[in-house]
Amino acid sequence: MSALLQARGLGKRYRGRWALANCTLDVPAGRVVGLVGPNGAGKSTLLTMAVGSITPTVGTIEVLGGRPGSGAAQLAKVGFVAQGSPVYTSLSVADHLRLGARLNPGWDDAVARDRIARLGLDPALRAGALSGGQRAQLALTLGIAKRPKLLILDEPVASLDPLARREFLQDLMEAVAEHGLSVVMSSHLISDLERACDHLVVLVASRVAIAGEIEQLLATHHRLTGPRCDPADLPAGLEVLSASHTERQSTLVVRTEVPIRDPAWTATPLNLEDLVLTHMSRRPTEPDARHQLAAVR
């Protein structure tokens, strides 16, 4: 089974600025992937490259084993709902379903009609008259009834109120369970995606800060509290992500594959939000990052 998404040294430059740089990712199939990062971190750039809307400046990207945008077969495998869930404001809900039916060989009309009925959308209503949440649901319906293997959603809940957010995600999860979909969706808030996702990619300042299975990430990140010390003195195998010190005490957030056995330290698990925030607040310090930036200049 081919990987959901595989990127190698992927980068996209707009007018001399790298929107995404040196991105290497491997996401196995069958996952619900959350793509998290602050605004402008390159989330949309990565997703639009994954659907083939834009072409990479450097590197390669493969989605479900195919090159994005390589033709009708690839388009049929990947569904995409862009940021803001664009729909044709002058077309009715029924027109949108008809559009989907005419343009997609694998269109599942029963699923589409069923969803529209369940959501309580009036098929005769113009899409321009729908609320933000209804519009997002309509766009999602088009994406699901297309019956893709992978559904890519760019900030699907950004414009929704908290209640609509919850309903949207719940509904999405039902569809995932029902149709065996893989999903990649982005948000700048981890709390939106926490419950829905089992795989996480964090983008910070155009680069991948961390990526992996959420369970795995939670198991390898710890907050250590202990007597004040210099982080350099810590044993090998511990990567210190952040450190704060008081007069007598040090608090470290570390990543490690090995269990913490030193009794001097109290290890507490990190929740996902803290984990992501820790990575987000770090400056990109890898040597290749500086290298890349120097090359851009």
Next chain:
Amino acid sequence: MSWLTWRQLRLQAATILGALLVLAVGLAATGPRLAQLSSAAAEDFLNQATNDRADSWAYLVGVLAVLALPAIIGVFWGAPLVARELEAGTHHLAWNQGVTRTRWLVTKLGLIGLGAMVATGALSLAVTWWCAPIDRAVAAGEGNGGLLTQARVTPVIFDARGVVPIGYAAFAFALGVTAGILVRRTVPAMAVTLGVFIAVQIAVPLLVRPHLVAPSRTDVAITESTLQGFRGSGPPGPGGHVDGLLVEFDRPGGWRLAARTVDADGHDVRSLSSSLADCLPTSVEAPPSPAAATDPRQACAAALAAGDYRQRFTYHPASHYWPLQGIETAMFFAVALGLAGLSCWRIRRLS
């Protein structure tokens, strides 16, 4: 895909179709009357038609409609085609269904382009039919220099008859789509389309059309009867300067491109000033008495005859009308296809 194309163009198509129907009804109502007048009034037909307000208005509206329709199609059908999708973000929706964006564009270009050509062709056909009596009378040399007596091979009228409007429509539509893809915003793309189209509409008759078919040449002997006047500057008599002679162009239905005076050997005559300065009218404020005016004029004609001067006209005769129409239409089809190809290539790079 064709359903979506129709669904999205429905409103614009209905608007133009409605306007065309109104025009067609107007033309159909007045056309037979004009044809009747043509056979009843015989040689006085053009004078009577010109004096009839309804007929001259219908003529003017018909010509302007055929001239404007391609521009309207380019601006309202062509420019928004891709630009509006990009502005609204709906291109993400359209291009992520099971149809590649190239196929999406090719279908839209093909269907709407065809619609544009059919609509413009139908209008041009109707106007050409309506104007047929007038064109016949003009070709027979019944012209009186008025509004209705422009030959159909001359600029402006040429663009409003026959098959060339179909070429203009295809070009304008492809131009609009290309502008939308390159500019990426609807209103600026509309402005660019209109500007470029009008520039082409002006430049082609001036710079391109005269050379599409090799123009004909004819020499007219300059005699008292063919000489119609002079173009000059400065005072009459010594110090005045004759810039050119105005000679009757006896090719009804033709399009005069250039005229120059040559001598018996066919060389350009450059020394008109010294020999003909006498012939200029004395002044506008005090026109000379008929006797005084006639005498120097006869003297001039004698001088011209002595020099064996003739006026050499470069022109397109009425018989060049269909070759010019055919070549120009083909030219615009070729440019439209080129623009369509450019659009299909560019659209793959849009995000």
